[in-house]
Amino acid sequence: MANLRDIKRRITTVKSTQKITSAMKMVAAAKLRRAQDAIGTARPYATRMRATLEEVSKTPLDETHPLLAVHPEQRHLELVVITSDRGLAGAFNSNVLKAADRLLKSREKEFGEVGLTLLGKKAGDFFRRRRPHQIRYESPIGGDVRYEKAADVGRELARRYAAGEVDEVVLVYSQFVSTLTQAPVVRPLLPFTPPKAGLVAVSEDSALPFEIEPDPAALLAALVPKAVEVEVFRALLENQAGEHAARMTAMEAATKNTQDLIEKLTLQYNRARQAAITRELVEIVTGAQALE
Amino acid sequence: MALELVVVTPEGEAFSEAVQQVVLPGEAGRFGVLESHERFLTPLVRGPMQIIKPGGATEWAALSSGFAEVDGQKVVVLVDGCALKSEIDRDASENRRAEAARQLALLADTPENAGERLRLAEVAARAELEVEVAGL
Numbered sequence: 001m002a003n004l005r006d007i008k009r010r011i012t013t014v015k016s017t018q019k020i021t022s023a024m025k026m027v028a029a030a031k032l033r034r035a036q037d038a039i040g041t042a043r044p045y046a047t048r049m050r051a052t053l054e055e056v057s058k059t060p061l062d063e064t065h066p067l068l069a070v071h072p073e074q075r076h077l078e079l080v081v082i083t084s085d086r087g088l089a090g091a092f093n094s095n096v097l098k099a100a101d102r103l104l105k106s107r108e109k110e111f112g113e114v115g116l117t118l119l120g121k122k123a124g125d126f127f128r129r130r131r132p133h134q135i136r137y138e139s140p141i142g143g144d145v146r147y148e149k150a151a152d153v154g155r156e157l158a159r160r161y162a163a164g165e166v167d168e169v170v171l172v173y174s175q176f177v178s179t180l181t182q183a184p185v186v187r188p189l190l191p192f193t194p195p196k197a198g199l200v201a202v203s204e205d206s207a208l209p210f211e212i213e214p215d216p217a218a219l220l221a222a223l224v225p226k227a228v229e230v231e232v233f234r235a236l237l238e239n240q241a242g243e244h245a246a247r248m249t250a251m252e253a254a255t256k257n258t259q260d261l262i263e264k265l266t267l268q269y270n271r272a273r274q275a276a277i278t279r280e281l282v283e284i285v286t287g288a289q290a291l292e
Numbered sequence: 293m294a295l296e297l298v299v300v301t302p303e304g305e306a307f308s309e310a311v312q313q314v315v316l317p318g319e320a321g322r323f324g325v326l327e328s329h330e331r332f333l334t335p336l337v338r339g340p341m342q343i344i345k346p347g348g349a350t351e352w353a354a355l356s357s358g359f360a361e362v363d364g365q366k367v368v369v370l371v372d373g374c375a376l377k378s379e380i381d382r383d384a385s386e387n388r389r390a391e392a393a394r395q396l397a398l399l400a401d402t403p404e405n406a407g408e409r410l411r412l413a414e415v416a417a418r419a420e421l422e423v424e425v426a427g428l
Contacts, residue, residue: 038303041303041304041305042302042303042304044300044305045300045301045302045370046302048300048361048368048370049370052333052359052361052370055333056333137407146303147301147302147303147372147373148373150302151372151414152411152414155407155410155411155414156407156410156411159406159407159410160407210331210332210333210361211330211331211332211333212332212333212334213318213320213332213333213334214319214320214334218319218335219333219334219335219359221335222319222335222336222357222358222359223335223359226357226358226372229372230302233302
């Protein structure tokens, strides 16, 4: 039977762990709400952007736009892998990294070279050990997601694509499905495919076509790089919301586990205490009987 | 009836108010929009935006590139970023500009640095515009 004091000490340790996990859960819940708000505030911009792209796409598309052109030769694939900076979020990061690793292995045969753009420290840690020579760009997310960050990444990818350094760009990140579900998704980014008409509900005022100045090609040239940045931004935002949701769920489970453990230990403690008392009583009674 | 101006950025709505006139930085030069302007769509470049409010007061803002959707009653400006003059910290912007320019000067113009140079040039240009708008 374990020593009374040992059990007491373990209960104290588990209790302090519980305090940490439940605090982390609370923090994650608050951050999740903020992250969901950020997705909400980004939506009007993305929706308008799409609607405008559709508007422009109605007139025959300028196929020569460098970001829309499909490269005939497939030599270099670039994978953009997005994870969080921190762990303790259940299988959140490892799901994405597994998906990315699988994709990397399966497409290596088609492409002569596969480069990696890694956003989030966990992606960096994972691939730095496995594929150190394939990393082209690496950066932590660093606190709240800013559009500037997405713009930097998007601009750089677009530049390399237009220059012919890469022939295809694919995003791998966690889609925020719901608080309980985050699924890794693989989404092609470049060559960019403009949205098909009809995907966005047409507002009542867009019955009249817009006059486009100076011409659709110029507007398209301005829009496409932005649309690429917006895609990256959306992926970053979903990743952020998913991270906090996953951490919240993981910490909730951890808190529950510590609770179970505390109950088990308390029972053990009480049993041990009871046994000690019984033993003492037996000793006293035996002592008294010996005197008679 | 006045013109409704809405500035939308990826980080939310930066401005939404009824105005008398707005002057935007178009690709072919600055252009003003008054009420009942014809419907059109045009790309915008980085530059100052001038807002003339119904009472005649003028407000300035630094716009990053994007585009504008104009129709008779409403102007929707979609840009990467929009900083109102009142929100700009001139000294901070000036420091950012100087720092980016300093780093840019240190970076050799080689193909490996092309991406980073582009990024620094972007930061510098944005900060420079903020300084300019703050001084208007």
